[in-house]
Amino acid sequence: MCSSRFARNLKPEQISLDVFKGKSKLHFIEINEEVLTDVLELPSWLRINRAFCTGVTVSVPWTKLKSAPVQIFIDEISVEVVLTSEPPVDRKSDRLVSTLGENASYGFADKVVEGMSLYINTVEISFGSDAFGGSFMLSRLSVESRTPGWQIAQDLRLTRINCPDLSRVLLYKQISWQLLRIEASTKTERSEKRCTINAPLRLITSGGKIRVALKKNTLDGTVLNAQIHMLLDDILWVATLPQLRSAVIFYSYIMSLVRKSEKESTAVVNLSTKPAETVFPNGQIPSVSNAYRTFDFEQTSYHLHIRKIDLHLCDDTTSNFTHPPDWDIESGAIQVTLYRVLIDVYPRTLATSDRMNWPRYVAPNDFTRWIDRRLAEQLSHFSVESDEAVRTRLWSCWPELLSFNVLVRIYDLVVQCVSDLNSKRDSLQNLFASDRHLKSLPNDQFILHFEFTNFMFPMSSTLPVPAPTSFLQLGPFSILFDQRTIRWCLYVIHNISTAFKQSVGIEMEPIPHSDLRVDLITPKVVISLPKRSNDDRRLPLRLLISFSTLSLSNCSFGQSMSFEMLNASTAYMKQLDLFGGGPVLAGDLPQLFDECVPCGANERLWLRTSPCWVETDYGLNTKPLPVIADVTFSGAIIVRPEQLNVYIESATEINAVLDHFQFLQLKRLSASLSDYCDILASDQKHFNSECNSGFPTVAILLAINQIRTHILLTMGPMPSPYYGSPAFTETIVDSLSGRIIMECITLKK
Known part of the structure; x- marks a missing residue:
């Protein structure tokens, strides 16, 4: 029984079953954290200590399994997670988890599981470490199948696009919630619990959704590619300088755990990125439907779309930092507003690809032309510096060079000058403002375009690799030389840099060399x-x-x-x-x-x-x-x-x-x-x-x-x-x- 593998200390009185109506209930279930950790494939620095849910209700439409989803209703899920740099302990549950994937076939039961709908009232994840603590809470979480156009489907068969000749299927799921709250902070003493942390960092958003498109192999059920789009509405964040210091140091702490786990990990990673291709008899070209050809995608990617971010950074009058002499900015604050923020991540793509299949991306552009020239220069440089054997191997492997790409695009950006207790709202000026309306920019052109690219060879770790590239294009814009704002920003930089130096046990690694280009329009x-x-x-x-x-x-x-x-x-x-x-x-x-x-x-x-x-x-x-x-x-x-x-x-x-x-x-x-x-x-x-x-x-x-x-x-x-x-x-x-x-x-x- 699958529930016995995931649940711990499950008793018969906790189960209420009505077979004919297709409904069952489970009360106060403690989840096996070892099995859950392995199934979720969590990184070694993230470990689940305890997980339980208060109540589970399952509704199964026995007569309409092909067209109606199995519905699961959960009242509350609570998970306790520990951030640690200690190596993971070998568990006996590996054998249990492996049995879940023994059946490599893909049949009707897998389709039923894929079409499930999940509704959770509250999900709360508490995490802690010796230096940090926090929580992650989602309210009114729902997971449902959708059509390729992300509409509510009246029939589950409308949420799948099959291509029998290619043995491929496209699936579409949407995850939505009403409230998201994130809290994190440093602890005043390493022995203290999370309830006594100071300078809490809080981020609260209203509605949001995640749209997941999966491409699977119908022969064995493996996931070939995935497109994940996270859509957020308006984000309002009012942060003080201590909260900002906590956010930066918390990020540094997480990255230090990631680096330690990577150094201690001895697992062998399969560098092959191409899925096993289906062999067709007599070399016949399979027929593909227009629907599959329209919605097909060839690589995995992650996308974040935020409609508006309103950030208010405020000075904390109760902090221990003293102001310089003749300081005339009492309780200074600055407001930054970002409109239509797009962040795209492409983990593995061919470095020489034309990027024509990237969504909402216009190619060729200034960056693609610059990166093509840089790659040609790097190849020429490596060829001159290498011997004949390495040169021959380099030229043969160069077409397989892969890149990890991160794109950040902002449609519009406004930064106001610093204000204090005596400032009037009507007298505030913009420190930074775009001139997109004066220049009549097209709607598909962003005021800020940033790209970061890192390179790797999939089957070799000895060949020379081009340096990472960073490209920033900003404009058109106007910036105001405001003396009070510049003075206050220098104070903020000093405040944050001092927090880095005073942080305990956190070492900042030097930034690796990267080819950099900044174009201001x-x-x-x-x-x-x-x-x-x-x-x-x-x-x-x-x-x-x-x-x-x-x-x-x-x-x-x-x-x-x-x-x-x-x-x-x-x-x-x-x-x-x-x-x-x-x-x-x-x-x-x-x-x-x-x-x-x-x-x-x-x-x-x-x-x-x-x-x-x-x-x-x-x-x-x-x-x-x-x-x-x-x-x-x-x-x-x-x-x-x-x-x-x-x-x-x-x-x-x-x-x-x-x-x-x-x-x-x-x-x-x-x-x-x-x-x-x-x-x-x-x-x-x-x-x-x-x-x-x-x-x-x-x-x-x-x-x-x-x-x-x-x-x-x-x-x-x-x-x-x-x-x-x-x-x-x-x-x-x-x-x-x-x-x-x-x-x-x-x-x-």
Whole structure:
């Protein structure tokens, strides 16, 4: 009896059976945690201590098993799980579990089990360890069969698509719930229980569903591929800094357990990824129905779709962290809103595939073209560095190179500036906002597109493997240079980094090297100019720095980065006696002469921009006035543990046009930025006194061959500031431009 295998200490009085009506009830069942752990194939670092359910009701439609599902109703399921790094203990239940899979045939009983419907009022999973504790709760959980279009099926036969010639079948199940609650936190003492944990991390969502599509072999019932889609509605998370520290440290703790279990595991993994193909007699091509051809899928994938995420990060006034001197942000908070978040995971796919079968993915795109070029460069590099035997084997195995892909896409993103107790809602500005409506982006284009790819050979662990790749495309967007928000964010970074250093028993492994590329599409930086001392409307209010594109990568862009002024800049830096990181910067500059020269343990990033221009305006919805015409930049960033070196060189001449009022506001901005840098230096000194660690030095060298500056002065008497000064300034610029053009024509004649 199957119940005797899964249940423990089951007694006859706990079972109520009515054979003719097809109903049975079981009360207060204790589940065998050893068998359940093996059946669920849980990782070794996750162990079930205890599991039980209060009541189970089974309804079997004996006369309609082909068209109606078997229904199981469970009142409450409670599971206690332990997170541990200890190796698993050999159990005697392995023999019992193996008997469940002795019958390798696929028949009517398997179809009945696949069509079952499950309804659970409450599922609560409590987990704990020596340092963490928490719970996971689902309310009103249901598991039902659905049609391929995810509609409620009146007949179970509509939830399956069979292909007898291929011996394949497609199944569709949907898991839904009304409430999801996740809680996790650190413990104040290792001997304490979960009821006394501090800084709890809580995440509550309303409705959600998981849609599962399975592709099975009808000969033996094995699952060939699966597509799992998790759909969530709105997520609201209000977190304090201690809660955020708990979340980050909890993730680090879980990853440390995973790494330990992987090192201690001795199980042999079958690396073969291709299922056994069905052999057809006489080489005949099987006939496939249109329905099966439409809904068929060839690889396993996991997808998460969240309609909206509203995150509020708040400062905790009761924390032990002290604020820097002259701190004016009391109970600071910041709001981040994400719209239509899509996360897709493809565990094993061919690295050279065209990705045309990926859902909601447009290929080819910038990433596919970049990764194809990187793979070709890596293959050429490996061929040169390897001997003849390895080279021959590499070329034969290269078409079988597999990749693990993670995609993160966000349709829209808004980040508000920091607010405090004295902030008014109407006065809040956006720190980051997309310009998708201004640029009229199509609906299928996302504001953020991130891809991570890791490579592996399925049948070899000795061949050289390309480095992982990370690609980020962001834009179009505008970002506001808000001094209070930047200061508060630096405080948050210090708060979280200090928590990492003070965590007990958790070691952060270094991030492995990865090929990185970041493309910013039409970014615009908005800098608020100092406020007017009087009501003088001739003074501009904002400085706008715009780019067509800005790219950053730690590998070449496909063309040589020629720095014409690098020799002169290197000689100039060696002559200077700078305080701080000048000698280190001068020593790093020769590394930029050749992109192929190794940079040692330091990370080297290449910077490239398309035309950039600078303007000023008088607020929102006003016509901007040009300050600097189109200019392109190229540069490099060398990241050291103790110093960050930045070299930027202009590829074209810089032409600047300023009137009296723009020049006045830029001078005031320069003084304001100087004072702001002093405040940041004071804050950093305060942070260093708490954690006894120095902040890396930042050295920036900007090389410009030639700058032309034109100062436009007013013609005639000074106009009153109470008239339309923007129109006046535009008239002056237009008249001067016309005069210059006429003079040029006269000179040419």
